[in-house]
Amino acid sequence: MTLQRTISPVDGTVYVERELADAAHIEACVAGAVTAQREWRQTSLETRARHCSAMVDAFVARRDRLAEELTWQMGRPIAAAGGEIGGFEERARGMIALAESALAPIRLAEKPGFTRYITREPLGVSLIVAPWNFPFMTAVNAIVPAIMAGNAVILKHSAQTPLCAERIAEAFQAAGLPEGVFQFLHLAHADTEALIRDPRIDHVSFTGSVGGGAMVERNAAGRFIATGLELGGKDPAYIRADVDLDAAVDGVMDGAFFNSGQSCCGIERIYVHRDISEAFIERAVAWVRQLELGNPTDPRTTLGPMVRPAAADFVRGQIEEAVAAGAKAWIDPGEYPLSTPGSAYLAPQLLTNVDHSMRVMREESFGPVVGIMTVADDDEAVRLMNDSDFGLTAAVFTRDIAVGEALAARLEAGTVFTNRCDYLDPELAWTGVKQSGRGCSLSRLGYDTLTRPKSFHLKHA
CATH class of the missing domain: 3.40.605.10 (Aldehyde Dehydrogenase; Chain A, domain 1)
Structure with a gap:
């Protein structure tokens, strides 16, 4: 037996x-x-x-x-x-x-x-x-x-x-x-x-x-x-300069951190137009800080452990490697006593000054971390969003639905969203491209x- x-x-x-x-x-x-x-x-x-x-x-x-x-x-x-x-x-x-x-x-x-x-x-x-x-x-x-x-x-x-x-x-x-x-x-x-x-x-x-x-x-x-x-995926989101900033932050950050980031269609890469990047990052950091990492059986907990310590340590490694290469980590893991090496509990993290040479922007993290890059225009955003071995979902946040739809048509993904992410509609085909x-x-x-x-x-x- x-x-x-x-x-x-x-x-x-x-x-x-x-x-x-x-x-x-x-x-x-x-x-x-x-x-x-x-x-x-x-x-x-x-x-x-x-x-x-x-x-x-x-x-x-x-x-x-x-x-x-x-x-x-x-x-x-x-x-x-x-x-x-x-x-x-x-x-x-x-x-x-x-x-x-x-x-x-x-x-x-x-x-x-x-x-x-x-x-x-x-x-x-x-x-x-x-x-x-x-x-x-x-x-x-x-x-x-x-x-x-x-x-x-x-x-x-x-x-x-x-x-x-x-x-x-x-x-x-x-x-x-x-x-x-x-x-x-x-x-x-x-x-x-x-x-x-x-x-x-x-x-x-x-x-x-x-x-x-x-x-x-x-x-x-x-x-x-x-x-x-x-x-699985390494799903991207693009935040255009014309967005309702508060709504965009709430939507995309929930898409990144729900289920401790352990979602095939979770947002793992965010591209923000340079005109609003500072304001977006400020609000995004505040959003992450309100997460309560703790025992998931407690109704007050909003961020639970990862599935196993090895999975958490894999994400820790991605973060540490990115920081060593010049990325900026906005969240101090020391503020989360449960988050220690070898534990399934992992502090949430938001990284800037990242690029596609870093594993955290290429490999599926499947954890509570997201990298944010600033872009000059729609074309740069689309190029970076498509620069991936994966293509499950992709999201564009914009007030201009016609532009959002046109950008979505250029994205290499099985499902494309505007102004939402990380959701399956039973009446829509669920499929992916590439890996x-x-x-x-x-x-x-x-x-x-x-x-x-x-x-x-x-x-x-």
């Missing part, structure tokens, strides 16, 4: 222990998914929607418990943890509502003597590998549309958030979903790779690191199956990755 231990970033203790699935358990799970999917694909869309909606009802009814467990597993302040339950509900219900139109047969123009149309057929068994940072919302992006499309799902959740997989399974059980349509496995890395290679797996959805995405591609190679890879991955979830287009087209070309006798 091999145990998986979840160390809580709150206090460094073991919060959850779970036995990893052995070969017999994995085989039973996959075989059960294949069998269940053969029947599930024959069910009506109305039946699928009823089960999925009942699952959401059962899930949100346990909001308080789910939020508390989330805080202990990955460190999000309890004051904000409940928002993820709301996000799960919004995305799930949104994808349920879109299913009828997204999965409807495509009827073609009449052609004498022929009937022609295209249907959307389920792929089979979908393996969903979900991360710890937004463990419910990232998982639901793929789970609900996969099941609505007629697939069976096997969820492999992060070892940091194993209870999230179990709670989703409990909600589906309460909803009466047929056995085998949704299952989860707690897996070792080697077993996850082997499962991706299993010929009975027809689709893989992965959210995580670039290295993790490469692992999925290696193991799926040669099988010609669909994969969806959401691999942020490939594939698409959410929106009507998200159903395309979970189905295959089948053409009917019927000649009348």
Whole structure:
């Protein structure tokens, strides 16, 4: 028996222990998914929607418990943890509502003597590998549309958030979903790779690191199956000179520091027009100073620990290296007693005098730090924003929406915003470019990755 231990970033203790699935358990799970999917694909869309909606009802009814467990597993302040339950509900219900139109047969123009149309057929068994940072919302992006499309799902959740997989399974059980349509496995890395290679797996959805995405591609190679890879970002924001400064600061700084910066689409680079740079920095520093770093189970805490000490030390290293190269750090870490080397608790930091030679402006930090550069005009801002190996989201803050839209069209990112950031609209495609991955979830287009087209070309006798 091999145990998986979840160390809580709150206090460094073991919060959850779970036995990893052995070969017999994995085989039973996959075989059960294949069998269940053969029947599930024959069910009506109305039946699928009823089960999925009942699952959401059962899930949100346990909001308080789910939020508390989330805080202990990955460190999000309890004051904000409940928002993820709301996000799960919004995305799930949104994808349920879109299913009828997204999965409807495509009827073609009449052609004498022929009937022609295209249907959307389920792929089979979908393996969903979900991360710890937004463990419910990232998982639901793929789970609900996969099941609505007629697939069976096997969820492999992060070892940091194993209870999230179990709670989703409990909600589906309460909803009466047929056995085998949704299952989860707690897996070792080697077993996850082997499962991706299993010929009975027809689709893989992965959210995580670039290295993790490469692992999925290696193991799926040669099988010609669909994969969806959401691999993070180094997302930029541009603050034009014409902004409502207070609103822009509040929006972009929340986008940088929410969840201790542990968001794939969090803002990690800010470019500010030189005419307002001093005023922006002054307000941004004041905004950061009002954050309360502390135990996330305390309702007064607004900045919790990072997921593990090693992650915090990685960001500390980026900051120290940048300062040594000439960057200015505006926040004194000494004012935060919990923030010490080797601790998961990390003081927030805002850096200026940075440039793209520094790791903090190139590598994904995934922590409570943001670098700010001054730019002369829109063209310089766009050039710097696109100077990245990543392209998940990008944001432009401006009062001139026409200009903002024109700049957004020039940005290399899967989602572009004006006057907001760090948000997923279920009706919009969630996708990335460059090392942020490939594939698409959410929106009507998200159903395309979970189905295959089948053409009917019927000649009348």
